[in-house]
Amino acid sequence: MVNYSYLFPKTCISQQWLLTCAPMLNSLFRRMLITVLLIATFFIPSSYALFVSPPKDPMPFIQAQFPDATAISDKTPTEVGGYPIWTIRNGDDILGYAFETNDIARIPAYSGEPVNMLVAIDPQGTYLIVKVLEHHEPIILAGIPESKLWAFTDQYTGLSVRDRLKVGGNNSENYVAIDGLSGATVTVMVMNVGITKATKKVAQALAIIKKPSGMIQPISTIKTELFEPANWSQLTGDGSIRQLFLSRETIDNSFFGTAAEHVNEARSDEKQDMFAEIYYTLIDIPTIGKNLFSASDYRWLTANLKPGEHLVGVFGNGYSFKGSGYVRGGIFDRIQVHQKDNAISFRDLQHERVTDIFIAGAPKFKEMSVFRIAAHHEFDPGAEWAFELLVRRQTGPVDSLFNSFRGQYDMLDKYVDTPPAIIRPPELTLTQQVWQERNTEVILLIGLMVVLLLILFFQDVLVRYPKFMHNLRHGFLVVTVVLIGWSWGGQLSIVNVFTFLQALMHDFSWDLFLLDPIIFILWCAAAVTMLLWGRAVYCGWLCPFGALQELVNVFGRFIKLPQIELPYAVHERLWAIKYLILLALFGVSLESLAAAEQLAEIEPFKTTFLLKFDREWPFVAWASLLLLSSLFNRKTFCRYLCPLGAALSVPSKLSLFQWLKRRSECGQPCKTCAKECEIQAIQPNGEINMRECHYCLDCQVTYFNEEKCPPLKKLARKKRKISDEQIIAITNTE
Ligand code: SF4
Ligand code: SF4
Numbered sequence: 001m002v003n004y005s006y007l008f009p010k011t012c013i014s015q016q017w018l019l020t021c022a023p024m025l026n027s028l029f030r031r032m033l034i035t036v037l038l039i040a041t042f043f044i045p046s047s048y049a050l051f052v053s054p055p056k057d058p059m060p061f062i063q064a065q066f067p068d069a070t071a072i073s074d075k076t077p078t079e080v081g082g083y084p085i086w087t088i089r090n091g092d093d094i095l096g097y098a099f100e101t102n103d104i105a106r107i108p109a110y111s112g113e114p115v116n117m118l119v120a121i122d123p124q125g126t127y128l129i130v131k132v133l134e135h136h137e138p139i140i141l142a143g144i145p146e147s148k149l150w151a152f153t154d155q156y157t158g159l160s161v162r163d164r165l166k167v168g169g170n171n172s173e174n175y176v177a178i179d180g181l182s183g184a185t186v187t188v189m190v191m192n193v194g195i196t197k198a199t200k201k202v203a204q205a206l207a208i209i210k211k212p213s214g215m216i217q218p219i220s221t222i223k224t225e226l227f228e229p230a231n232w233s234q235l236t237g238d239g240s241i242r243q244l245f246l247s248r249e250t251i252d253n254s255f256f257g258t259a260a261e262h263v264n265e266a267r268s269d270e271k272q273d274m275f276a277e278i279y280y281t282l283i284d285i286p287t288i289g290k291n292l293f294s295a296s297d298y299r300w301l302t303a304n305l306k307p308g309e310h311l312v313g314v315f316g317n318g319y320s321f322k323g324s325g326y327v328r329g330g331i332f333d334r335i336q337v338h339q340k341d342n343a344i345s346f347r348d349l350q351h352e353r354v355t356d357i358f359i360a361g362a363p364k365f366k367e368m369s370v371f372r373i374a375a376h377h378e379f380d381p382g383a384e385w386a387f388e389l390l391v392r393r394q395t396g397p398v399d400s401l402f403n404s405f406r407g408q409y410d411m412l413d414k415y416v417d418t419p420p421a422i423i424r425p426p427e428l429t430l431t432q433q434v435w436q437e438r439n440t441e442v443i444l445l446i447g448l449m450v451v452l453l454l455i456l457f458f459q460d461v462l463v464r465y466p467k468f469m470h471n472l473r474h475g476f477l478v479v480t481v482v483l484i485g486w487s488w489g490g491q492l493s494i495v496n497v498f499t500f501l502q503a504l505m506h507d508f509s510w511d512l513f514l515l516d517p518i519i520f521i522l523w524c525a526a527a528v529t530m531l532l533w534g535r536a537v538y539c540g541w542l543c544p545f546g547a548l549q550e551l552v553n554v555f556g557r558f559i560k561l562p563q564i565e566l567p568y569a570v571h572e573r574l575w576a577i578k579y580l581i582l583l584a585l586f587g588v589s590l591e592s593l594a595a596a597e598q599l600a601e602i603e604p605f606k607t608t609f610l611l612k613f614d615r616e617w618p619f620v621a622w623a624s625l626l627l628l629s630s631l632f633n634r635k636t637f638c639r640y641l642c643p644l645g646a647a648l649s650v651p652s653k654l655s656l657f658q659w660l661k662r663r664s665e666c667g668q669p670c671k672t673c674a675k676e677c678e679i680q681a682i683q684p685n686g687e688i689n690m691r692e693c694h695y696c697l698d699c700q701v702t703y704f705n706e707e708k709c710p711p712l713k714k715l716a717r718k719k720r721k722i723s724d725e726q727i728i729a730i731t732n733t734e
Helices: 016-051 058-065 146-154 185-205 232-237 248-254 286-292 295-302 325-329 430-437 439-457 466-487 494-505 510-514 517-533 536-542 544-558 568-591 593-602 605-610 617-629 636-640 643-654 672-676 698-703 710-733
Strands: 084-090 093-100 116-121 127-134 165-167 176-178 242-247 274-282 310-318 331-339 342-347 351-353 367-373 385-394 400-409
Touching (some): 146 185, 232 286, 248 274, 274 286, 286 295, 286 310, 331 367, 430 510, 439 517, 439 536, 466 536, 494 593, 536 544, 544 605, 544 636, 568 593, 617 636, 672 698
Antiparallel strands (some): 116 127, 351 367
């Protein structure tokens, strides 16, 4: 170990030093404190202006998203719910809706303020864009470029309001996963809740989606083995085949008051005449299909039916349900099948023309068709559905108006097996989702805490095996760095303390803190160990940056790099720096948490663990410098600069336990432990300063070591001498 005390004037490292230099240094530090606070006060307004990005105007985003829009309404409340939205149109067609999340679902994020976003959806409920308009998230403002936030919101494009979206993890039966944003997990989770909650409310208000019921009805299956012979009147009589009958009067009335009112209008004596008579049914039900068709036709129609596909038979007279649109465009534009929110249209590829039906008693039909419902529609043969006919009237050479008419179909129970309804699992709250998602990490972390507690409880036994103790400690530190730090992002920061204090001063809610289980557990562990043993246990065992510095130092010693130790008196004065930093940051945080977060970059934590050195070079250089310094000096950052360490050490005096043993000889005359404490937490009088101690247990290894601890050596010698004397006495007696 190299002693650099020669760098200081001799008078300053003598016993006289404290008497002569201390008053001078005290006044110097007082002046430093005042200067730092003044600088901080001056810095507050300018830093606030620097770090808070101005809100963006939503209109350019809306215009860019809808280049074909001919009209964008003012922000108007929806009829149901009164949510203010913009409606974007092209002529009469609605292209989409847009709204700001803050108008509908204000969810406070990391900063305590909600992130305001613009969301645009199309009339089917598909997300078109999500853009961040305003946020005060310090974690984003400091360190993570906003472009990453935009990349996050871009993931919503193409997803549906019907999807249950969650941040992180994989797609599952109940959820669609979107990628999180490393280092800003809480922020993006809160954003996801804001987006999905606001969009669901708007979509329900606009009847794009229904409010989910508490029950889920699994899809029914057709009883393929059931067949009962039946004729036309039996099948129409019991509702197996349904009819949609439209008189000419019904059609005329439907166009009343429109430009098509008098187009092809029926004379009074024609009013009751049939306009359209359409029968419709599901023909893959054997009792229906096998009775309607010849055996060979039925086999041919159902031969290539895949699981989940169904066949709708349509038989009509009067107005053509097929029209001629499908000849040109391939789509049957006059009919649809509706079930729940699903509207199913048919193309020519899903159509089979039927030439004859063989069932007894059936009328003659002008048009007979079978349409295949594709499996992706998830059509439920057991649930009610409707057949829809669109009737069009020409009002000009190219203009026309149409009206639609629906006929209901309720499936007969005898044709299907319907499983019982199941209760929909309640949607997990955001906090529940996160804890469920990270349960493995939570269990492992709690396991680590238990190991640490066992180490502390059995410390007096473990320190008697120095080699085992050192290996155990270094192994634990590796786990702290790799798992807690790099894998789980579990690095506490002074900003957490300020956020907590701010929350206490405003609307406190545990939810915000529970959103990151690892940080929450670490804070609980830090709080409990702080009350029991002071700051030492967290800093010595659980802080990833502290552990990394220590491991770097172990490596430096292993390759025999010279170690720099400052004289105790200087070292003692330098401790004050971290308290000054803490005070300055606290002052700034009262005015602006964002600015405090920016200044808290003095902590290299985010660079090292959250962003893994993937950021601008000054931050990387700072973190690297601190780690390199650890090659030559144990935990320089912890000892002199860390505001979190300073904050944790404030209540050290309240700690309940003092399990680090001392002897009356410690300090005077013995200095062995003091020299070995690489943190220099042992004062010249032999007392341990618990505000500085990192609970590495090195001094306890020495304390119990008869080879190293001088009083113990002396005691052992004495014991040996006594037993030697006893042996001699016994021998002489004999
Ligand atoms: S002083 Fe700071 S960096 Fe060091 S161990 Fe404690 S909290 Fe971590
Ligand atoms: S050697 Fe002892 S006093 Fe020094 S840090 Fe370790 S436990 Fe604390």
